Amino acid sequence: MAASTFEHRVTTADTAAVLGSGDLPVLATPRLINWFERATFATAQTVVEAPQTTVGTVVRIEHLKASTVGAVITVSCSTPISDGRRLIFHVRALDEDGAEIAVGEMHRRVVDSDRFMARFTEATPRPAD
């Protein structure tokens, strides 16, 4: 069962040729992953409460079918399976013909926002490269 579903129309800016993940004018895998991340983050926000948030930790995606500029892609993610700190989502993308263009699994970790960021502000600054 899908918990969140979003539609995206592929633009030139979404292509592998523009994003540098390939040289063809087709939907780039990293853009597809970004769309999945946005869907899982949005869904995760409905199950955690401030000051908690979630960060993406695992991406397992199979990109099965190419999509050209103008294609409308429906991205969906399941309600998460949770073991308390970890949320596991099944994700899926279909094109306008209903063909499955990608499937996979993504994990997010529930973290306390302040504690998560504190280790960076408290760390000794690294010398400039």
Ligand SMILES: CC(C)(COP(=O)(O)OP(=O)(O)OC[C@H]1O[C@@H](n2cnc3c(N)ncnc32)[C@H](O)[C@@H]1OP(=O)(O)O)[C@@H](O)C(=O)NCCC(=O)NCCS
């Ligand atoms: C999520 C993540 C912290 C889990 O790593 P981990 O090795 O299981 O974490 P650990 O339990 O060893 O803790 C390491 C540090 O992470 C932070 N951390 C761990 N769990 C945390 C939580 N629930 N809340 C806030 N910070 C947490 C703490 O700084 C912790 O150090 P501390 O124990 O001294 O406070 C780590 O995998 C990570 O940061 N991944 C990158 C996620 C990311 O940046 N995604 C992109 C942005 S969405």
